[in-house]
Amino acid sequence: MINESALLESRSLRHSVLGRTDVLDRVKALSLLPDGMHVTTAMVAAYFEVGLEAIKSLVKDHRAELEASGYRLLTGEELRSFKDLSGFQSRTGSLALFSRRAVLNIAMLLRDSNVARQVRVYLLDMEYLARTQPVENSTPTEVLSLDDRIDQRITHILGKTVVPMFNALIETSGEHRRELIALRAGVQRIERRLRHHHARLQRLEAPLEERPLAGVMAAMDAMNSRKFEEHIATLLNRDGCTDVVVQGGPGDRGIDVIALTADGRRLVAQCKRFAPYISITSSDVQKFVGSAKVLYSADVALFVATCPFTSDALSIATDSGITAVDRALLEKWSAGEPLKVLGH
CATH class of the missing domain: 1.10.287 (Helix Hairpins)
Known part of the structure; x- marks a missing residue:
């Protein structure tokens, strides 16, 4: 399986998966210019939630690779023609345009962006599923x-x-x-x-039971809420918890899974299967604190999500004794790395 570090370092590996531009919209909606094909440098920076200089620096260091992926710098008559055809208005003498392939290429080069990392993880998950499933002839x-x-x-x-x-x-x-x-x-x-x-x-998009689960976030993204709660229960059982019960649904009061840790502590978990571009907010965590600490008197409280947490949400979780299991930590947990809070 291609790993993330190899993808960051190898141009040939990046080129081999450039056709999977659909992962961009699966992680976060990518707005396009009126021509429906391109985005500007500012739009790329906004998508990856980084500054303009970060994108400009990548273009400078990887110009040839990005041009092969669809990056273009328009000037003169070419720029005027583009403005006339697309209706895009700009007073600058040049305009950098990125195709969707070029944006995906940026995602595979940009290290300091949580969005870029999510794109890479999703891309590698999808490629893994595609490579490990046998090819079948369609009737x-x-x-x-x-x-x-x-x-x-x-x-x-x-x-x-x-x-x-x-x-x-x-x-x-x-x-x-x-x-x-x-x-x-x-x-x-x-x-x-x-x-x-x-x-x-x-x-x-086959049923979950036909897919490899460990370490594959794409499989979890395909689960419904109940399946995701059951998956978390399976991880808790794997890591030595007992009396694990999935109770998510109407009337659960914000607690989806209850259990006892291996050393007998009361554990509760809330499970949120959200799209990777959505974030858990401080209000989400505050509601969980009330249920976990007041209603259930939990010793261990897990807020498990397939997406990131806002900085405020993480701060409240830390202050309240809540363990925030975000997308990155969930990936490691699913791959076999136990949660430290479950240990003795």
């Missing part, structure tokens, strides 16, 4: 039930209409036979790629 029935993000009608039309049309033309054409055969081959390649992509999406 017509399977194809019709695949993810609606790909318009299945395109595949159907290519296979059932366009290719037979080329076959008929080839049979009756003499002068352009070679060109028609080449075009038919191109259409068939596109059809195969669409079918392969359909199958890949189906593997990635």
Whole structure:
């Protein structure tokens, strides 16, 4: 499995996963310019929640790589044409544009950004799932039930209409036979790629029990709330807790899992399966403090989330004796590293 440090250091590895630009929107919504294809340096900085200089510095150090990924610096007539076609207004004499591939490339280079790290983790999780699931041949029935993000009608039309049309033309054409055969081959390649992509999406979004769980955040992101609570209960059992009960649901008063640690301390946990770009706020933690400490008199209180915590939320958690298990710590815990608070 490709690891994060190798991704940061290896240009060839970064290039091998540049096609997975969909992970950008899975981590955080990426706003585009009116042309629907590009973003500016300021927009890239805002997405990764860093200063402009951090992005400019990366461009300076990795200019050739980023240009190969779609980075462009427009000036003169090219800039004027872009403004006319896109409707984008700018008074500067130059404009740096990043394609979605270039933004993903930045995510694989930018070290000091929590958002960039989330993109890398999600990217590696998705690649891991894709690499570890066997390739299956899709039947017509399977194809019709695949993810609606790909318009299945395109595949159907290519296979059932366009290719037979080329076959008929080839049979009756003499002068352009070679060109028609080449075009038919191109259409068939596109059809195969669409079918392969359909199958890949189906593997990635298969039921959880068919996926490797340990260390794979993408699998947890695919869980519903109940499955996530059960996953946390499994981790607690693994780390020596007893009397583990999942009680999340209506009337749980903010406590999803209760248990006893290996040394007999009362433990409660709240489990939040949120998108990676959402943060746990101070008010979320304050509500949990009341339930954990007042209603349950817990010795150990875990607030487990698939997303980050705000700095205020972390401060309140520390002051109140709450253990905040954010996305990064949850990943390590799921991969086998025990939580220190559960130890003797």
